[in-house]
Amino acid sequence: MAGLGRLCLLLALAVCAYGIGASLYGVRRGRVEFSESGRRSVYALAGILTVAFVILEIAFLRNDFAFNTVADTSSRTTPAFYRAAAVWSSQEGSLLLWAWLLSLWASLALFLTRKRMRDVAAYATAILLGFGGFFVSLMVFYATPFATTRPAPAEGVGLDPLLRFPTMMIHPPMLYSGYTLCTIPLAFGMGALLARRVDAEWIRAIRRFAFAAWLFLGIGILLGARWSYSELGWGGYWGWDAVENASLMPWLTGTAFLHSLMIQEKRGMLKVWNVSLVLATGTLAIMGTFLVRSGILNSIHAFGGATLGVPFVTLIGVLIAGSIYLVVSRRDMLRSEHRLDSLLSRESIFLANNLVLVGLCFVIFWGTYFPLISKALTGQEASVGPPWFDRYTVPLALVLVLLSGIGPVIAWRRATLANARRNFLAPVLVALLTLAVLLASGVQQKPFAIAMFCCGAFVFASIGQEFFRGVRARRAMANEAAPVALLALVRRNRRRYGGYIVHIGIAVLFIGVAASSSFQHASELGLSPGQSTRVGAYTVRYVRPTATVTPKYDAAHTGSTLSLGAVLDVTKHGHHVATLLPSEGYYASQEASQGSVGSLIGGQPVSHVALDGGVTRDVWTAIEPDIETPALQRIVKIGNRTLPPEDAVVAIGYLARAYLQHPPQAQFHFIVSPLVMWIWIGGLIVFGGGLIAIWPAPSAVRRRVSMRSRARAAHGLARA
Amino acid sequence: MNPARKRTVRLVVALSAAVVLASALIYTSFSAASPALSPTQLVHEAQPGRSYQLTGTVVQGSVHREGAVLHFGVEDRVGGTTIPLDYTGTVPDPFREGREVIVTVEKQGDQFVGERDSLITKCPSKYKTAPPSEKQNS
Numbered sequence: 121m122a123g124l125g126r127l128c129l130l131l132a133l134a135v136c137a138y139g140i141g142a143s144l145y146g147v148r149r150g151r152v153e154f155s156e157s158g159r160r161s162v163y164a165l166a167g168i169l170t171v172a173f174v175i176l177e178i179a180f181l182r183n184d185f186a187f188n189t190v191a192d193t194s195s196r197t198t199p200a201f202y203r204a205a206a207v208w209s210s211q212e213g214s215l216l217l218w219a220w221l222l223s224l225w226a227s228l229a230l231f232l233t234r235k236r237m238r239d240v241a242a243y244a245t246a247i248l249l250g251f252g253g254f255f256v257s258l259m260v261f262y263a264t265p266f267a268t269t270r271p272a273p274a275e276g277v278g279l280d281p282l283l284r285f286p287t288m289m290i291h292p293p294m295l296y297s298g299y300t301l302c303t304i305p306l307a308f309g310m311g312a313l314l315a316r317r318v319d320a321e322w323i324r325a326i327r328r329f330a331f332a333a334w335l336f337l338g339i340g341i342l343l344g345a346r347w348s349y350s351e352l353g354w355g356g357y358w359g360w361d362a363v364e365n366a367s368l369m370p371w372l373t374g375t376a377f378l379h380s381l382m383i384q385e386k387r388g389m390l391k392v393w394n395v396s397l398v399l400a401t402g403t404l405a406i407m408g409t410f411l412v413r414s415g416i417l418n419s420i421h422a423f424g425g426a427t428l429g430v431p432f433v434t435l436i437g438v439l440i441a442g443s444i445y446l447v448v449s450r451r452d453m454l455r456s457e458h459r460l461d462s463l464l465s466r467e468s469i470f471l472a473n474n475l476v477l478v479g480l481c482f483v484i485f486w487g488t489y490f491p492l493i494s495k496a497l498t499g500q501e502a503s504v505g506p507p508w509f510d511r512y513t514v515p516l517a518l519v520l521v522l523l524s525g526i527g528p529v530i531a532w533r534r535a536t537l538a539n540a541r542r543n544f545l546a547p548v549l550v551a552l553l554t555l556a557v558l559l560a561s562g563v564q565q566k567p568f569a570i571a572m573f574c575c576g577a578f579v580f581a582s583i584g585q586e587f588f589r590g591v592r593a594r595r596a597m598a599n600e601a602a603p604v605a606l607l608a609l610v611r612r613n614r615r616r617y618g619g620y621i622v623h624i625g626i627a628v629l630f631i632g633v634a635a636s637s638s639f640q641h642a643s644e645l646g647l648s649p650g651q652s653t654r655v656g657a658y659t660v661r662y663v664r665p666t667a668t669v670t671p672k673y674d675a676a677h678t679g680s681t682l683s684l685g686a687v688l689d690v691t692k693h694g695h696h697v698a699t700l701l702p703s704e705g706y707y708a709s710q711e712a713s714q715g716s717v718g719s720l721i722g723g724q725p726v727s728h729v730a731l732d733g734g735v736t737r738d739v740w741t742a743i744e745p746d747i748e749t750p751a752l753q754r755i756v757k758i759g760n761r762t763l764p765p766e767d768a769v770v771a772i773g774y775l776a777r778a779y780l781q782h783p784p785q786a787q788f789h790f791i792v793s794p795l796v797m798w799i800w801i802g803g804l805i806v807f808g809g810g811l812i813a814i815w816p817a818p819s820a821v822r823r824r825v826s827m828r829s830r831a832r833a834a835h836g837l838a839r840a
Numbered sequence: 841m842n843p844a845r846k847r848t849v850r851l852v853v854a855l856s857a858a859v860v861l862a863s864a865l866i867y868t869s870f871s872a873a874s875p876a877l878s879p880t881q882l883v884h885e886a887q888p889g890r891s892y893q894l895t896g897t898v899v900q901g902s903v904h905r906e907g908a909v910l911h912f913g914v915e916d917r918v919g920g921t922t923i924p925l926d927y928t929g930t931v932p933d934p935f936r937e938g939r940e941v942i943v944t945v946e947k948q949g950d951q952f953v954g955e956r957d958s959l960i961t962k963c964p965s966k967y968k969t970a971p972p973s974e975k976q977n978s
Contacts (some may be wrong), residue, residue, distance in 0.1 A: 282933060354930040354957065459847070483865060490869055491876065502873035503893055505944065505958075512865065644929065645908060726933045744931065746905075787905070789930065 121175055122187060125266035128172035129259050132219075135161050135168060136253030140246045147242035147315070155242040159230050162245060165252055166223035173207075173220045176265050180207050186272035189213055189265050195278035197679045197708060205288045206279040208296075211413060211428075212265035217292065218409065219255035222248070222300040225329070229304045233325050240322050243311030244304075251303050251406075254435055262428060281707045281726040284678035285351045291343040295367060298337025299405040302370050304329045305377070306402025306439075309395050313446040318391060318453050323381050328814055330381070330398070333405075334374040335810040341367050342803040353727030353742040355642070355791040357799065358633075360509040365488040366408035369481050373401040376477040379470045379527075386532065387467065388457030392447060393474070395454065399443035404481075407436055462534040469530055473523045476516055483512040514568050518575055521630050524623045525579035528586060543582070550581035569638035572630055579627040583620045590617075610812060618813025622806050629802025635795035636738075642792075646785040649686075656792040658697065658739060663687040665745075665783040666701060667776035670769060680705030681720045682772050683728070684745040684779055686786060690732060698732035702743040702788075715760030716768040721747075721775075738796045744787040751778055874944055879914055879921040886947045891955060894923065894945045900937045914941065927954030934961040 143158030145151065176189070180203050185191040193213070194206045207213045226248040233241050259265060305326045312322040344364065345357040358364060377397040383390050410432035447454070460467055486493070487504050494502040529543040554577035558570055587606070590613075594605040610617040641656030652661035666685040685703025689696070707723030714722040725747075732739040752775055759771030876893040877885060886892060899913035899922055908928050915922045917940070925945060935941065944958035 353933055459843075479861070482862070486865060486869060490873060494870070494873060498870075500875050502870075502875040504869050504873050508869060508872045511868070724934050724936075787908075 121179060121184070122266040122268045125172050125175045126264065128168050128175070129256055129264070129266070132165055132168045132172070132256045133253060133260055135165050136249045136256060139165070139249040140253065143242045143245040143249070147239050152238065155238060155245070158242060158245045158249070159234065162223065162230055162249060162252075163227050165249070166220075166227045169216070169220040169223045169256075172265075173216055176213060176216060177204065177207055180204065183276070184272070185274070185276050186268045186270060187265075188267045188269055191269070191273050191276040193277065193279055195276040197681075198276075198279045199284075199677055199679050201286075202279050202284050202288065202678070205283075205292075208292045209279055209283050209288075210265075212259065212263045212267075214292065214296075215255055215259050215263060216265050218296050218300065219252055219259070221293070221296050222252055222255065222303065225297065225300050225304060226252070226307075229308075229326070229329055233308075236325060237312075237315075237317065237321060239315040240308060240311040240317055240325075243314045244307040247307040247310055248303065251307075254431070258428060258431060262431070275710070277710050278679070278707065278723070281678060281680065281705060281724055282351065284726070285347055287343045287347050291340060291347060294336050294343060295340030298333050298335075298340050298367075299370070299409055301329055301333030301336060302374065302405035303402050305333070305398045306405075309398040309402075310442070310446060313395065313450050316450065316453060318395065318450065320385050320388070323384055323394065326398075327381060330374060330377060330401075331810065331814050333401075334371065334378060335807065335814065337367065337371045337374065337405075338810075339803070339807060341371060342800070346800060349740075349796070350729050350731065351727070353729065353744070353789065355729075355740050355742070355789065355793075357796075360487065360506045362488050363408075363412055365484050366404075366411040369484055369488075370401045370404040370408060372477045372481040372484070373397050373404060376474040376481075377401060380474050383467050383470055389460070389467065390471075391454040391456065392451065396443070396447055397474075397478075399439075399447070403436065403439045403443065406432075406439060410436065464530070464535040464540070466527060466530050466532045466535075469523055469527045473520065473527060476520050476523065480513060480516045480520070483516070484509070517630060518568065518571055521572065521575040521579060521627055524626060525575070525582040528620055528623065529582050543585075546585055547578045547581035551575070551578040553577075564639060566638040569634040572634035576627040576631045579623060583624055586620060587617070614815055615813050618809045618811070618815075621809025621812060623809075625802045625805030625807075625809055627802075628805055629799050632795045632798030632800075632802055636793040636799070640791060640793040643790045644788070646787050648785045649783055653788075653790070655739075655790040657692055658792055659691045660739075660741070660788075660790055661689045661691070662786070662788070663689050665780055665786070666703065667779050668703075669772045669776050678705060678726075678728075680707050680726075681769075682706040682775060684743075684747065684776075685728070686743050686745075686788075688730070688741055688788075690739055698739060700730040700732060700739070700741050702730035702741045703728045704743055704745055706747070715756070716763050716765045717756050717759030717771040719765075720768055720772055721756075733797050735795075735797055737792055737794045740791040740793070742789045744789075745779070746784040746786060747779075749784045751782060876942075879916050879923045882923060882945070882952075883921055886952075888947045888949070891944050891946045893942055894925075894952075895940070895942050896923070897940055898935070898937050903937055912937075914943070923952055925952050925954050927959060929954075929957035929959065931959060932961045935959065936961075 139158045139161030141158075142154045142161065146154030146156070146158055176187070178184075179187045179190050180194050181200065183190070183194065183196055183203070189210045189212050190206075193210045194203050198206065208217045226245075230241060230245060230248075308322050308326045312318050341364070344367070348359070349355065349357040374397075377394060380390050380394050380397065384394050410428070413428045413432065460471070462468065487509050491501050491503045494500060525547060526544075529547075531539050551574045555570065555574050558573060563570065587609075590609045591602055591605045594600060594609055595602065598605070598608070600608065643653060643655045645653060647653065647662040649662050649664050652659055654660075664687050666683075666687060668683045670681065683703045683705045685701055688700040688702065690698045690700060705726050705728055706721035707726070708720050709722035709724075711719055711722055727742045727744070729740065729742050731741065755771055755774050755778060759768060759774075763771055874891045874893050875885075876895055879894065879896045882892055882894055894914055896914040897917055899915050902911070902913035902922075902924070904911050910927045910931060911924065912927070913922045913924050923945075925943065927943065939961055942960040944955040945952045946955065
C-alpha cells in the first residue's frame with residue numbers, strides 16, 4: 121500500500137510537470153488542445169491525490185504502524201474517530217491534505233471557467249499546477265507520508281491528546297480549504313496580468329471562489345478559537361499567537377478585496393489595488409501555511425525543528441517578486457476608468473474600509489514577524505505581546521464595525537445631505553439610545569466595550585432599516601405577506617442581502633468579543649472538597665472528586681487511561697445554576713523508563729473543560745488535580761516494581777480509589793464571561809449570510825441554461 | 841482649487857497620515873517589545889523593572905507548587921545556568937519537567953518573577969523531525 125502511495129506521488133509530480141508545460145505551450149502558441157490537456161491534468165492530479173489520501177486514511181483506520189506517520193500520530197488506544205482525524209495532525213499528512221484540497225478546488229474552478237477566458241485560465245492552470253507540484257515535491261523529497269519501517273512497531277505513539285477534540289475533524293480541512301481557495305484568485309489574477317486581460321471578467325470568474333476562500337478561512341479561524349476556548353485550559357479564544365495571526369491576515373485582505381471588487385465591477389476603478397489585494401491574499405495564505413512548518417517563530421501550534429524553511433522561503437520570494445513585476449509592468453492597462461467623485465459616497469466608504477482592513481493586516485503582520493524584524497535590525501530577538509496588538513486592533517475594529525453599518529446604505533458616487541439624513545437618522549438615534557441606556561444602567565466604564573455596543577446597535581439599525589424598506593417596497597409592489605416578501609427579497613438579491621446578514625453576524629461577533637473580554641471575572645485557586653469560592657455573581661462549591669479508569673470508561677471518549685476530576689455545584693444568590701464536571705485526562709506514554717504503571721499515565725495530561733454556556737454568560741471551569749502526592753506516588757512506585765506491563769492497569773484502579781478516598785487539594789480555574797456564546801452565534805450568522813451570498817442566483821442559472829439552449833438551437837439551424 | 845490639484849493635496853494628506861501612523865506603530869513596537877533571552881543571557885543582561893522573554897528547558901525535579909504559586913527552574917538548552925522562577929496563572933497542559941518553555945519574566949530584586957498567564961510550552965509531539973519509530977529502528 122505504501123508503495124502505491126509513493127507511486128501516486130511520483131505520478132502526481134509528473135502530471136504537474138506535464139500540465140504546466142502543456143498549458144503554457146498551448147496558450148503561447150495558440151494551440152487550444154494543449155491548454156485543454158493542461159486543464160485535464162488538474163483533474164488527473166485530483167484523482168491521483170484522492171487515491172493517495174484514501175491510502176493514508178485506510179492505513180490510519182487499520183492501525184498500520186508500518187507507516188511512520190501512523191506510528192507517530194496514532195495508536196490502538198486512540199478512538200477510531202480521532203484516528204480518522206489524525207491523518208492531518210502530522211507534517212506529512214497535512215501536506216497531503218493541502219495538496220489534495222488544492223487539486224479539488226482547482227479542478228472545480230477550472231471546470232466552471234472552461235468555456236471562458238481560455239488564455240487567462242491556461243496561465244491559471246499552470247500556476248495552480250505549480251503550487252500542486254511544489255507541495256507534491258515537498259512530499260516526495262522532504263516529508264513523505266508513505267515512509268515505512270519494517271518490522272512494524274506493535275503500537276503507535278497516539279494522537280496528541282490536545283488534538284482529541286471533535287472539531288479536529290473539521291477545523292484543519294476548513295482552514296486548508298480557505299488557504300487553498302486563496303490561491304485560486306491569485307492564479308487567475310496572475311493569469312489575467314500575464315494574458316494582459318485585466319477587465320472585470322476575471323474578477324467575475326473568481327468572485328465566488330474569493331468569497332468561498334473567505335468563508336472557509338473564517339470558519340476555520342472560528343473553529344480554532346472554539347477549540348482554544350473549550351479544550352486548552354486557559355479559557356481564552358484568541359491569544360495573538362503567530363499561527364492564529366497567520367490565518368487572520370489573508371482573511372483580512374480577502375475581506376478588503378470582496379468589497380473593493382464591487383467598485384471595480386460597478387465603476388472600473390481600483391484595478392491596481394484589487395489585483396494587488398488578490399496577489400497579497402494568496403501570498404499571505406502560503407506564508408500562513410509556511411509559518412506552521414518552519415519553526416521560525418515561537419507559537420503554541422508550531423514546533424519542533426521543522427525543515428521546510430528553504431523551499432517555502434523560495435516560493436514566497438518568487439511569489440512576491442513575480443507579483444510586483446506583473447503589477448508594475450502592466451500598470452498602463454490597470455488605469456482607473458473613473459475618479460472618486462466625492463468623499464461622501466459608497467466608493468469612498470469602501471475605500472476607507474479597505475484601508476482599515478489593510479492597516480489591521482499590517483499591524484498584525486508587523487507584530488507577528490517582529491521577532492524576525494527586530495533580530496534583523498538590532499541583532500536582538502524581541503517580541504510584542506497581546507497588549508501591543510490590542511492597542512491598535514481594538515480602535516481599528518471599532519471603525520470597521522461602524523463602516524459596516526454605513527457602507528450598505530450610503531449612495532454610490534455622491535451622497536447628498538437629504539440622502540444621508542434619510543439613511544442615517546434612525547441608526548444614529550438607535551446608537552445614541554443604546555449609549556444612554558448603557559450609561560443609565562450603570563455598566564462598568566469600559567469605553568471601548570461601550571463604543572463597540574453602540575457601533576453594533578448602529579449596524580443593526582441601519583441594516584434592519586434596509587431590510588424593512590426592501591420588504592415594504594415589495595409588499596407595495598406585489599401585495600405579499602411580510603415573510604413571503606422578505607424571502608423573495610433575499611432570494612432575488614442574494615449577494616446584497618447575504619452580505620447584509622454577514623455584516624449583522626460580524627457586529628454580533630464583535631459585541632461578544634468586547635463583552636467577554638471587558639467584563640470577565642476569573643479566579644484561580646486551590647480548593648479541597650466542601651470548600652467554595654465566589655466568581656463574579658456566582659458561588660462555586662467543590663462537592664466531591666471524581667475518577668474514571670481505562671480508556672473504555674473515559675467520560676470524554678478521548679482514550680485516557682485515568683481521568684481525575686471534580687463535581688462542582690454552581691449557585692447564584694442561593695439558587696442552583698449548574699452542576700459541572702471538569703476533569704483532567706492522563707494518557708499512556710511510550711517511555712519504558714517511566715515503569716509499567718508510570719508509563720500508563722505518563723503521557724501528556726489534558727484538561728477537559730466543563731462549562732455552562734448561556735446566552736447571557738458562560739461559566740467556565742477547569743481543574744488541575746494533584747497527582748504527585750506521596751500516597752499516589754507510592755502506589756505508582758510499588759506497581760512499577762511488582763506489576764508486569766500487562767497487569768499494570770490494576771494499579772490505575774488503586775490510584776483512582778486512593779484519590780477518591782483522600783482527595784488532595786486541587787487547583788481550579790474559574791471564568792465567568794458574559795456574551796461569549798454570541799461570538800459563536802455571530803459566526804453562524806456570518807456563515808448563513810455567506811452561504812446565501814455565494815449560492816448561484818436562480819436568474820443566473822436560468823440565463824446560462826437559456827443561453828446554452830439558444831446556442832444549441834442556432835447550431836442546429838446552421839447545420840440544417 | 842482645480843480638481844487635479846485637489847487630488848494631489850488629498851493624496852499627500854493621506855500618505856502623510858499613513859506615514860505618521862506607521863512610524864507610531866514601529867516606534868511603539870520597539871519600545872513595548874520584550875527581548876528573547878536564554879537563562880545565561882538573562883543573568884548577564886537583565887535590568888530590574890523590564891520584562892524579558894525567557895526561553896529554556898524546565899529543570900528536572902524543580903517543579904513544586906505552593907498555593908497559587910508555581911516554582912520551577914529554567915536552564916539553557918544544553919544545561920548550565922539555571923533561573924528559579926515564581927509563576928502564577930494558567931499552566932498549559934503540556935508543561936512538565938524537561939520541556940522547552942517560553943515565559944515572560946521580570947527581575948524583582950534578586951528574584952525573577954513570571955508574568956501572569958505568560959507561560960507557553962513548546963509542544964514536542966507536533967511536527968517533530970525525528971519520529972521515535974525511526975529511532976527504534978536505528
